[in-house]
Each structure stands twice: as structure tokens, then as C-alpha cells.
Amino acid sequence: MEMTILPLGDCICAGSVLTPGYHDTEMTPVPVSGYLVTLDDGKRLLIDTGMSRDHIGNPQLTYGGTPIQDAIVPDMDPADDIVARLAEAGLTPDDIDYVINTHLHFDHAGNNFLFTKATIFVQREQHDFADGHESFPNQYWNLPELTYELVDGRREVLPGVEVVPTPGHVPGHQSVILQLPETGTVILSGDAVHIAKSYELDNWDGHMDPVAARASATMLEQLAQERHAEYILGHEPAQVQQYPRFPHVYR
Secondary structure (H helix, E strand, C coil), rough: CCEEEEEEEEEEEEEEHHHEECCCCCCCCEEEEEEEEEECCCCEEEEECCCCHHCCCCCCCCCCCCCCCCEEEEECCCCHHHHHHHHHHHHHCCCEEEECCCCCCCCCCHHHHHCCCCCCEHCCCCCCCHHHCCCCCCCCHCCCEEEEEEEEEECCECCCCEEEECCCCCCEEEEEEEEEEEEEEEEECCCHHCHHHHCCCHCCCCCCCCCHHHHHHHHHHHHHHHCCEEEEEECCCHHHCCCCCCCCCCC
């Protein structure tokens, strides 16, 4: 099994969105990523699909005219289109056999609509909560042509690929644990932890349930230490340098 990190643009966010108490009114660009995994049997998995490609040239597509239009602004150019990123790897959306969504916010499930041939794993609790909810733009993921497999709790969904519930950011959020043959354990937090400053400030008020968010973040940090894992946070800018993106391959 091997993994590569796909850069899918930036989301320019107010500090209060990421970690309240840290540059609350300052607009900070943070990376949005997808994770392309080739399984041992040659099938391909994509973990999170990023912001909709339709934001290119139209950053206000999702939140324009809403109270948060100036707090969350996608910044994408044509190279950040997930179709273009997959093409760099010699793939199309139809070549993706599986998708895992950590959750269904617009920057993690925004291109689900492209993956009509894939089985999409998401926690049942998250799917049910997001269905019809304005915080989870349904036009990108809640579509009859998509095939979802709803997961209840911790589970190895594919060989070497485990999902673990990490609620707090939203109900039914999940993080992903990969077992790579050379790199070892890789933990993808998703938005259970946005940025490293969240740990330093110990402020989780930007999540729907701050108490649960703190517990999930603590559990992930302990798990990473116990397994000597590579621990990749949802939107930490410094990790762009720490963990090279495509075409670098983690084996």
C-alpha cells in the first residue's frame, strides 16, 4: 500500500474559525488536501475530496451572501482541481474505487459528486446529521447517483485502512489510520484537529462540541505517540513542508 498527498488549494479562514483565541480576525490561508491511496490489490482509495472544483474563478460559490462569506474563502486555481490532480497521477475520477470522507463539510466532501463509480465510507451519525443541514452543502455529496456505505464506529474498512470516530468538530466525524509497509502508521486527523496551535492553546471552541473535540484530539495525540505514527493534521500550514505533496509517495 502507498499514499500520496494531493494539494487541493487553500481555504482562507478567519483565525476564529480555526482556533478561537489565535488571530481571531486575521485571514489565514490553510491547505486543503486529499490523500490518494493505492491498496495492495491495486484498487484506489481517496480520503476526502476537497472543495468543489467549481470554486475556481468563483470563490463565493458556496458561502457568498451568507454571514460567513468573508470568514471562509476558497482560493483555488486550475491546478488545484481534483480532476487535474488525479490526471497528474494518470487517473480519472472513475478510476477511484473507494472514498472515505472524514466528514461532509464543503472542503472535505466538495467533489464527492464526481465519484459515481466509488463506494464512499462515512460514519452513519455524520451522514444522518448532515442530511439537509445548511452547514453541509448537500449539493456536493447528497446525490442519488452516489453510493454510500455507512459505518458505525471504529472499523477496518479496507485492508490496512481503519476509521476511528473522533467526534467534536461535528457529530460523526472520523479520522483515518493507514498502515504503510515502510512508513508505518499514518494518522490523518481530518478536522478533529485543524492546526497545531489548537493543542498549544487548548481551545476547542471552534468545534460544535468543544468537550468531545478535546477528548478526540487528546486520544489522537496519544495514539500517534504510542504507535510512533506520522500524524497529519487537517489544515496545518507548516506540515506542507514537513510532509511533501504529490508526486512524493509514502510507502
